Structure formats: structure tokens, C-alpha cells
Amino acid sequence: MRKQLQEQIARLRDAGALYVDARWYPIEETNELLMWNGNLKEATASRESGVGIRVLYKGAWGFSAASDVGNLAALFDTALDNARVAAERVTFPVRLAEKDAIQATFASPNRTDPFTVPLADKLAFLQAMDEKLNQPGVSQRICALTFIRKQIVLMDSEGSEIEKTIIEVFPSLEVMGLDAQGMMHSRKFNPTRMGDTRGWETLDMDVFSANAERIVREMNEVLVAEDCPKDVRSVILLPGIMYLQTHETIGHALELDRILGYELSYAGGSFVRLSDFGTLRYGSEKLTARADATIPNSPGSFGYDDDGIPTQDNLLIDRGLLVGAITGRQMVEEANARAGRRIFDGSSGANRATAFYRVPIERMTNINIDPGDDGTLDDIVRNTERGIILDGDKSWSIGSNREQFHFATDIGWLVEDGQVTQVVKNSTYQGETIPFYNSLSAVGDESTWEVCYVPNCGKGQPNQIMQLGHGVPICRFDHVRIGE
Amino acid sequence: MKDRILETLRDLRAYALAKGVETAFLYHEEDSYLMRFANSAISLNTNEHLVRLQITAYQGRQRASYEMITALDKLDEMQEGVDIAAEMVQHAQPLSYDPTIPVYAESFSDESGHDPALATFGNPERLAFFNQAVAGLETDEIQLSGIFSCGANTIAQINTRSEQTQYFKTSDAQISIVLSHTALKWEVIAEQSAQQTADLDPDGLRRDLAFLLERYQQDAPQQIPLGAYDIVFGPAALGDLLSMMGYVGYNGGAMKRGYSFLREDQVGQRVFSPRFTLTDDPTRRETFPFRRDLMGMPRRPFPIFVDGVFQGFIWSQDDADEFDAQPTGHTVPHTSMVMQGSDVTASSLQELVAMERDHDVLYIPFLHYMNVVNPSKGLVTGSSRFGALLLKRDGAVVVPYNVRLTQSLLDIFGDRLAWVSQAQVVANTSMSYGARNPRAIIVPALMQVNGLEISHSNPSY
Incomplete structure (x- = not known):
């Protein structure tokens, strides 16, 4: 197969293509198990294989993909034909940033491949969790396990040949209950990074049991709580919501294809302009954010992107100042040319596709916030006059340029004069991105820093789902509207 | 193609019956084309042809599914999928209720929603459509984004409870056109949905876009009071x-x-x-x-x-x-x-x-x-x-x-x-x-x- 792909790549180069790559998925497997109130509603395994071909011709992209690789020549020809038509409407001819030809392999770290674990063992885990969640006050209990294993071979006309084997494990627990008014409330446990691997071994029964008990207890507290007041307060975001705040208003806002207008017809643009790099005060001095695809064990660490660029650790926001973006080979060239200055020194290695039948686009890696020096949660609470601690991603809605947002959380704890006073329900907060990050007044230390996983980030047309991560500490923001 | 799909499903049904596995099959085939525009250029032009098969096995109250992206001529691979689903269902925990397995009393086929001309609307036609819809509206500052997505969708079903089949085939197109101001950042949109080529109306889209552009170009945007x-x-x-x-x-x-x-x-x-x-x-x-x-x-x-x-x-x-x-x-x-x-x-x-x-x-x-x-x-x-x-x-x-x-x-x-x-x-x-x-x-x-x-x-x- 590799030889045939190389031959086809060479043939299209000879036919005038500027660049050709093939992503061959010998196999991608998933296993999804969902138990809802003890019923195994979903016990699904899947397998797919195929090839996606990307061709650059006269400054325009063409793409084709098929699961049936019986006629590779036709598949490559379709991609070239698509590029030829696209070349009829080019305003800024695509150029690709320089890269080295790389021959390499990458395997995500795991001790026990979940696809070697018997289904009976997986179901036993779910059943044990379901029993833990089956407690008074709980009307709905959901336990889910998703396993992914994919083998990707990337070959291109510049001499790269990279093989990746990626394994992911995404477990989750959720309980729901009705309050006295018949209103539904929920509480979730989506485990953060545990250890340096992400195989079956991360499903630690003791950890899950403890958290199952915790979310049941906290949901029952919410059921009898008062409503979140409509107020302006400091919000203290635990990692269970800070990760999503980071994702939506730093991560997506700093995807270079969004900034350049390539997502305007669907996902949206960005309030960030090219002139903002090096000048925009994105947040307070306490805010340092980075795209770090080198941290061990996260879906946002994948060895090499689908342009064949090694993963990197790049600053995005340096003590409040905007300095970087999430980039691939095409966009950095266009951005530098449009800006008339060299903003980006090459791709940051963030171009990824969700499957063989989708084209790579700029995707988040691990978009992290550096830990600060404001201590633990207790320390931050002690130094908060009027605030609310928030956790759990119940609802999120963000402006199309990521300029403003509204989040609802599973739970809130009011803080008065440095003390946690009471739990509240229906907690929400909203704000504008730049004023919000400039109100960042406390950042928790390393002990509060957790790597949260995102299994289902949506973007692109045709639509794509991507897996990634966020390492975030506890953060406090001041003067935030809550309870609306 | 329809006959070949249904024949394959019948072969799979026979295989499942021979194995003694209660099974339902859901076949999905798509031929998808998407031309995407950004910054007044074609930023992506794609074509995907994908065949998916979902195999759901039942054993009393137990249920499990195996899904694959495959090819119609890979009967061996599909049969292997039946074996995997059959193995999975043995380990699935029973539901608290009896899941219904469909019994088709008669075969059903509906291709009334399929317009071959729309399903295979070609590259030149898609580009011509867009060019007509935005004719004269683009400038150096006002740039085009959008998609022209079209294709064909086939769903076919059979199960071990009866020999009857279900077959659905449709064509569709989704068009969205966005014009945005590169400096001022406002955006206007016009959209269209089509089930057949007669639904396509580039002039209608142009009319809507031109009307919005005229309003947006007259005045600077304002923050309105809460x-x-x-x-x-x-x-x-x-x-x-x-x-x-x-x-x-x-x-x-x-x-x-x-x-x-x-x-x-x-x-x-x-x-x-x-x-x-x-x-x-x-x-x-x-x-x-x-x-x-x-x-x-x-x-x-x-x-x-x-x-x-x-x-x-x-x-x-x-x-x-x-x-x-x-x-x-x-x-x-x-x-x-x-x-x-x-x-x-x-x-x-x-x-x-x-x-x-x-x-x-x-x-x-x-x-x-x-x-x-x-x-x-x-x-x-x-x-x-x-x-x-x-x-x-x-x-x-x-x-x-x-x-x-x-x-x-x-x-x-x-x-x-x-x-x-x-x-x-x-x-x-x-x-x-x-x-x-x-x-x-x-x-x-x-x-x-x-x-x-x-x-x-x-x-x-």
C-alpha cells in the first residue's frame, strides 16, 4: 500500500501538483459503551479504514477520500480535478511554510491497550459505577466509556513518512435529579489526566468510586439549594469549568484559520486581528497561556500533526500579552504576507483531521494556562470578599467571534468575606472575553493545575470532531455578571 | 446499484441466519461534494464516497452493535462484522425491557426524493452558481465565504425477522453564502436548501445579499442598549x-x-x-x-x-x-x-x-x-x-x-x-x-x- 501511495503521489507531482499528501488509515476502531439507569443503551464497536488525498495545484486545494481503495489512481485524480477547479478562484495562492522531511513514528502512551480488554470487564466497570450512582435523590444516572484506537500513515510529496498509533480513553459519570419544583439538575465527573499513560489502566476503581460518591452528594446539595443570585461578583473557576472557558475564548479565538476568515461561514471568526499580535493585552499579568502538544499523555499530544510537523510548546499569551496562535503550514504563510511582517516563524504543528475522509485544519493541541502563585483553592477563597466558586460544564454559548460568552455550571458555592457560605443552583456567568481575562486576579498554584480532556470539539465544513486537552489551574476573575 | 445493495443485505441476512444470530442491518452510503469558499477563493473542494454498515445483534434483552466503514464488495469483512456483533451481544447486559426488532411486513422503497442531477451537480456548476449569486457584490473589502454542499444519501435495511427490505434514497444541497467586511468585521448571509435542481435559485440569494449589503454599507454598526x-x-x-x-x-x-x-x-x-x-x-x-x-x-x-x-x-x-x-x-x-x-x-x-x-x-x-x-x-x-x-x-x-x-x-x-x-x-x-x-x-x-x-x-x- 505504501509503495502504491508513493507512486500515485509522484504521478500527481509529475502532473503539475505543487504538493500531494496521503493519509492512510489502515484501521481506526472505536468502542462506545453507555449505561443509563442500569440499561446498557449503547454497546457499539466500530472499525473503519480508508485514504484521504490532499492536492495543492496552482495555489488551491483539492481533496478526495474513500473507504474503497481498489482504484487509488481514480481517487488521486479526483483530488487533482477538485484542485484544478478550485484554482479557478484563487485570491491568495496557498503557500506552505517550510518543513523538514521526517520519517518517524509516534505511539500514545498506554500500559494496557483497551482493545485487548474483554467486553465483560468493561461492562463490569460500568455496572459497578452504576451501582455507586444509584442513590437517593438520583433520578438519572449515566456511565459511559469511549475507547479510540487509530493507526495513521502520512506520506507526502516532500519526503515525509510518519506513522502514528493513537489510543484514547474517555470515561464519564453523570447524575441528574429533580428539585422540589421539578427542575432537573446534573453533576458530572469527567476525569482529568491520571498518570503518564492513557490506556485501560487509568480507569482506577477507587478514584471513580470516590468521585461517584462526590457527584451524588454535590447534586443532592444542589437540589435543596437556593437559586444563584443575580449579581456582580468574583468568580472562582475550578478546572471543571476553567478548561471550557479556556477552550472557547482562548483556544478557538486563537486558531489562525478563524482569525484569517476561513471559518466565517460556519464556526465563526475571531475578534483577534493580525495587528494584535505583540500588542493586544489579552489578559492581566497573571495570564500566561500556551499551546503545548508536548505534555505527556493527553489527546492534545500526538507526535506530529497532519502536515507532518513535530508537536511543540508555544506561548500564546505571555503575562497578558498576545504573542502566538494555533497554526498550520498554510495559514502562517498567509498571515505573515497579509500582515506585511513576520508574525509566525513557521507552523506550530496544529493541523489535524478527525478521520481519513476529512481535510486537516487548525485544531487546538493542549491549550494550557500556566499555574500561578496564588496558592490553593482555600488560599484564593480566603482572599475573596464576595465571590462564587463554579464547577461543571452545564451549558456554553459563545459569540461568533469569541468576543463574549455565557456559561451555566453544575454547581456554585457562594463566598462571603473569605468563607464558603452556601451551595447555589442554576449558576451562570457571562462576560466579554478581553475585559474578563483582564480581570484575572488570582491563579492557583501547581497543586490546582489539572489536564482536562475534550473528546468532541466541533469545527469545520465538512464538520469534524477532535480530541484535545487543557491544563488549567483554579482562576479567579473579578466583577463578573452571574445568575442571568 | 440498488439491486446490488439489497442483494448484499440478503446475503448478510442469510449468513446471520446460518449463524443463528438475530440481527438487524442498516446500510448507509453517501456521495458527498463540498465546495467551500473563504476570502473570495475556493478554500476547499472535496469529495467523499463512504459506505457504512451497522450490524445490531439481539439475544433476548441483550443488544450490541458493530459499525464499519467498508465497501460494497467486501462481503467477507461484513460477515466478520456479524461475527463480532454476535460475540459482543453475548456479553451485553440485559436491558430492563424487551427491545423491539423490526418486522417489515412488506418491502418498501422510496427514491422519490432523489434527483440525480442535483446529487451529481458538478464542480463547474457549483462554481458558476456561486459566481452568479455574488455577481458584482464582492470588492477588495467585501469578501465571499460559504459552502455549496450536495450529494446523495442511501439507506437500506434488512433483518433476520423477515425477508423484506427498506430502501431510501435522497439528494440534497445546502448552500450558504456569507459576505463579510474585512476591516469592519460585519457579516451578512443568505442560505438555500434544495432537494432537486429546480430548488436552486442563485438570483434569489443575490437579491437577499444585495439588500443586506446596501443596509450594512450605509451606517456604522452601533451597540444597542440592553x-x-x-x-x-x-x-x-x-x-x-x-x-x-x-x-x-x-x-x-x-x-x-x-x-x-x-x-x-x-x-x-x-x-x-x-x-x-x-x-x-x-x-x-x-x-x-x-x-x-x-x-x-x-x-x-x-x-x-x-x-x-x-x-x-x-x-x-x-x-x-x-x-x-x-x-x-x-x-x-x-x-x-x-x-x-x-x-x-x-x-x-x-x-x-x-x-x-x-x-x-x-x-x-x-x-x-x-x-x-x-x-x-x-x-x-x-x-x-x-x-x-x-x-x-x-x-x-x-x-x-x-x-x-x-x-x-x-x-x-x-x-x-x-x-x-x-x-x-x-x-x-x-x-x-x-x-x-x-x-x-x-x-x-x-x-x-x-x-x-x-x-x-x-x-x-
Whole structure:
């Protein structure tokens, strides 16, 4: 197969293509198990294989993909034909940033491949969790396990040949209950990074049991709580919501294809302009954010992107100042040319596709916030006059340029004069991105820093789902509207 | 091709029977084309041909599925899938209810929604369509984005309970065109949905875009004050609001799980405005309808709200099995929702702008990133996008920066509903996550709701 792909790549180069790559998925497997109130509603395994071909011709992209690789020549020809038509409407001819030809392999770290674990063992885990969640006050209990294993071979006309084997494990627990008014409330446990691997071994029964008990207890507290007041307060975001705040208003806002207008017809643009790099005060001095695809064990660490660029650790926001973006080979060239200055020194290695039948686009890696020096949660609470601690991603809605947002959380704890006073329900907060990050007044230390996983980030047309991560500490923001 | 697909399914059925495995097969084939525009260029031009097979094995109350992306000539691979599903089901824990396996009394085939010309609309035609739709509208500052997505979708079914088959084939196209100002960052949009080539109307799109451009180029955008507004929703916004209602409203399974703002005792009660009538109507070809559901149940117009009175929940087979309810023919990849028009003749933004009014009206064509804040209250939130306009009572037109609405569907479709257009339009609500599944909602062209609070107003884009 590799030889045939190389031959086809060479043939299209000879036919005038500027660049050709093939992503061959010998196999991608998933296993999804969902138990809802003890019923195994979903016990699904899947397998797919195929090839996606990307061709650059006269400054325009063409793409084709098929699961049936019986006629590779036709598949490559379709991609070239698509590029030829696209070349009829080019305003800024695509150029690709320089890269080295790389021959390499990458395997995500795991001790026990979940696809070697018997289904009976997986179901036993779910059943044990379901029993833990089956407690008074709980009307709905959901336990889910998703396993992914994919083998990707990337070959291109510049001499790269990279093989990746990626394994992911995404477990989750959720309980729901009705309050006295018949209103539904929920509480979730989506485990953060545990250890340096992400195989079956991360499903630690003791950890899950403890958290199952915790979310049941906290949901029952919410059921009898008062409503979140409509107020302006400091919000203290635990990692269970800070990760999503980071994702939506730093991560997506700093995807270079969004900034350049390539997502305007669907996902949206960005309030960030090219002139903002090096000048925009994105947040307070306490805010340092980075795209770090080198941290061990996260879906946002994948060895090499689908342009064949090694993963990197790049600053995005340096003590409040905007300095970087999430980039691939095409966009950095266009951005530098449009800006008339060299903003980006090459791709940051963030171009990824969700499957063989989708084209790579700029995707988040691990978009992290550096830990600060404001201590633990207790320390931050002690130094908060009027605030609310928030956790759990119940609802999120963000402006199309990521300029403003509204989040609802599973739970809130009011803080008065440095003390946690009471739990509240229906907690929400909203704000504008730049004023919000400039109100960042406390950042928790390393002990509060957790790597949260995102299994289902949506973007692109045709639509794509991507897996990634966020390492975030506890953060406090001041003067935030809550309870609306 | 149809014969080959059904023959393959029959072969698989025979294999499963020989193995003694109770099995249902769902075949999905898509041929997808998408031309994407950005910065006035074609930024991506794709074609994917994918064959998917879902194999669901049953053993009493146990159920497990195996899915694959495969090729029609890979019968061995598909048979291996049967073996895997058969192995999985032995380990699956029993459900608390008996899952129904469909028994098709007769074979059913519906290709009435398939227009080969649209399904294979070529590269030159797609480009020509876009060029015509934006002719003369682009400048160095005003740039084109958008998609022309089209293709064919085939679904075929068989199971071990009967030899009968089901076969559905449709064609579809979804077009969205965005014109945006590179420096000022405003965006306007025009969209179209097509089930056949005759639905394509590039001149109509151009007319809508030109009208919006004229308004947007006249004045600088403004931040509008927070407060209550009389809001007119356009088709895309209305389609999204109704889609949300499908998740947290009239779905029987969601209601039983507490994830709905509707209760069983509200059936027969007036819940919404008398101006609100909503029907799942699979006779409307524009919705890419299923005239039978995947269980083989014939689908006919199913009223959900009539003059604001709630008629009843919809039930998929699995939810009906679990909660001991009667299935309503809603085991389908998508429904065919139709909101009835009423008596206001204005059926376009142009006519809305021309209407006399004694209050300011905020026109919101599109709600971006809507999400459910509180399902029990039907509370949703989202931001305006793509060409909102504040129509002043003195006839002036103001371009507002985007605003956020956080409102209950009970209020939006309740007694604050002031009027709806007589004319209906098609809002294409297709996504391309996973398997191709074209879908659309038919909605009145415009709907005005009075006194809705704006909870956030942007100072810029």
C-alpha cells in the first residue's frame, strides 16, 4: 500500500501538483459503551479504514477520500480535478511554510491497550459505577466509556513518512435529579489526566468510586439549594469549568484559520486581528497561556500533526500579552504576507483531521494556562470578599467571534468575606472575553493545575470532531455578571 | 446499484441466519461534494464516497452493535462484522425491557426524493452558481465565504425477522453564502436548501445579499442598549429554536428522563400561542422526509402543537419500549417539522423593512451557538449573527452589533408571539458530523415576538 501511495503521489507531482499528501488509515476502531439507569443503551464497536488525498495545484486545494481503495489512481485524480477547479478562484495562492522531511513514528502512551480488554470487564466497570450512582435523590444516572484506537500513515510529496498509533480513553459519570419544583439538575465527573499513560489502566476503581460518591452528594446539595443570585461578583473557576472557558475564548479565538476568515461561514471568526499580535493585552499579568502538544499523555499530544510537523510548546499569551496562535503550514504563510511582517516563524504543528475522509485544519493541541502563585483553592477563597466558586460544564454559548460568552455550571458555592457560605443552583456567568481575562486576579498554584480532556470539539465544513486537552489551574476573575 | 445493495443485505441476512444470530442491518452510503469558499477563493473542494454498515445483534434483552466503514464488495469483512456483533451481544447486559426488532411486513422503497442531477451537480456548476449569486457584490473589502454542499444519501435495511427490505434514497444541497467586511468585521448571509435542481435559485440569494449589503454599507454598526425588544426572527433563527424544542420539548424519552419543559399532564392543554402550530409532516419533500421509519412504521402528518395546544409526545421505538409507550413512527434519522404560517403577508426582510410600525423592531436572522441553559424551563441562550437590523419606528434602519438572548422557549412561542408570516420557507439544518443526513425545517418566513430581553449587547464585533 505504501509503495502504491508513493507512486500515485509522484504521478500527481509529475502532473503539475505543487504538493500531494496521503493519509492512510489502515484501521481506526472505536468502542462506545453507555449505561443509563442500569440499561446498557449503547454497546457499539466500530472499525473503519480508508485514504484521504490532499492536492495543492496552482495555489488551491483539492481533496478526495474513500473507504474503497481498489482504484487509488481514480481517487488521486479526483483530488487533482477538485484542485484544478478550485484554482479557478484563487485570491491568495496557498503557500506552505517550510518543513523538514521526517520519517518517524509516534505511539500514545498506554500500559494496557483497551482493545485487548474483554467486553465483560468493561461492562463490569460500568455496572459497578452504576451501582455507586444509584442513590437517593438520583433520578438519572449515566456511565459511559469511549475507547479510540487509530493507526495513521502520512506520506507526502516532500519526503515525509510518519506513522502514528493513537489510543484514547474517555470515561464519564453523570447524575441528574429533580428539585422540589421539578427542575432537573446534573453533576458530572469527567476525569482529568491520571498518570503518564492513557490506556485501560487509568480507569482506577477507587478514584471513580470516590468521585461517584462526590457527584451524588454535590447534586443532592444542589437540589435543596437556593437559586444563584443575580449579581456582580468574583468568580472562582475550578478546572471543571476553567478548561471550557479556556477552550472557547482562548483556544478557538486563537486558531489562525478563524482569525484569517476561513471559518466565517460556519464556526465563526475571531475578534483577534493580525495587528494584535505583540500588542493586544489579552489578559492581566497573571495570564500566561500556551499551546503545548508536548505534555505527556493527553489527546492534545500526538507526535506530529497532519502536515507532518513535530508537536511543540508555544506561548500564546505571555503575562497578558498576545504573542502566538494555533497554526498550520498554510495559514502562517498567509498571515505573515497579509500582515506585511513576520508574525509566525513557521507552523506550530496544529493541523489535524478527525478521520481519513476529512481535510486537516487548525485544531487546538493542549491549550494550557500556566499555574500561578496564588496558592490553593482555600488560599484564593480566603482572599475573596464576595465571590462564587463554579464547577461543571452545564451549558456554553459563545459569540461568533469569541468576543463574549455565557456559561451555566453544575454547581456554585457562594463566598462571603473569605468563607464558603452556601451551595447555589442554576449558576451562570457571562462576560466579554478581553475585559474578563483582564480581570484575572488570582491563579492557583501547581497543586490546582489539572489536564482536562475534550473528546468532541466541533469545527469545520465538512464538520469534524477532535480530541484535545487543557491544563488549567483554579482562576479567579473579578466583577463578573452571574445568575442571568 | 440498488439491486446490488439489497442483494448484499440478503446475503448478510442469510449468513446471520446460518449463524443463528438475530440481527438487524442498516446500510448507509453517501456521495458527498463540498465546495467551500473563504476570502473570495475556493478554500476547499472535496469529495467523499463512504459506505457504512451497522450490524445490531439481539439475544433476548441483550443488544450490541458493530459499525464499519467498508465497501460494497467486501462481503467477507461484513460477515466478520456479524461475527463480532454476535460475540459482543453475548456479553451485553440485559436491558430492563424487551427491545423491539423490526418486522417489515412488506418491502418498501422510496427514491422519490432523489434527483440525480442535483446529487451529481458538478464542480463547474457549483462554481458558476456561486459566481452568479455574488455577481458584482464582492470588492477588495467585501469578501465571499460559504459552502455549496450536495450529494446523495442511501439507506437500506434488512433483518433476520423477515425477508423484506427498506430502501431510501435522497439528494440534497445546502448552500450558504456569507459576505463579510474585512476591516469592519460585519457579516451578512443568505442560505438555500434544495432537494432537486429546480430548488436552486442563485438570483434569489443575490437579491437577499444585495439588500443586506446596501443596509450594512450605509451606517456604522452601533451597540444597542440592553432591555426588552420586539424581535422578528428570520428562518434560520426560527429553525434553530424549533430544533432546540425537539431536544428539550416534545420528545417522549427526554420527557421521561426529566430533560423536557413539557409534562405528560400538559397533553391537550394550551402551552403556546394560538398562533403556533407545529406538525411533523413527511409529505413535504423539502424536508428530505422518511415516509416510513426505520422500524417499518408508515409515517403520516403528526400534529404536535395545534393552535398552541400540545397534542402529544413523539416516541422512538426504543424509548417506547423502555417507557411502555406507543411508538409514533419517530425512529428516524430526522423528522420533517413544519411550522404553519399565519396571516401576515410580509414574507421577506425587504417587506419587513417596508412595513409600517409603531415600535422599534429588532430583526435577528440567525442565532449562533445556541445551547440549553435549563431544560426544565426550556431556557436557551444564543447570540445574533449574520445581518441583524434594528428597524426604527420612524423608518430608519440601524445596524447593531451582535446581541445575546437568554430566553425560555415558553416565552418565545407563548403569548408574546405577535405574528407569523403566511408564507413558509425552508431552513436547511443539516450538519455533516458523521454520516450524511440532510434535514430541513419548514418555517414561516418571519415571526415577531414582543418584549424579549437582550441580556448582552456587544460593543464591537
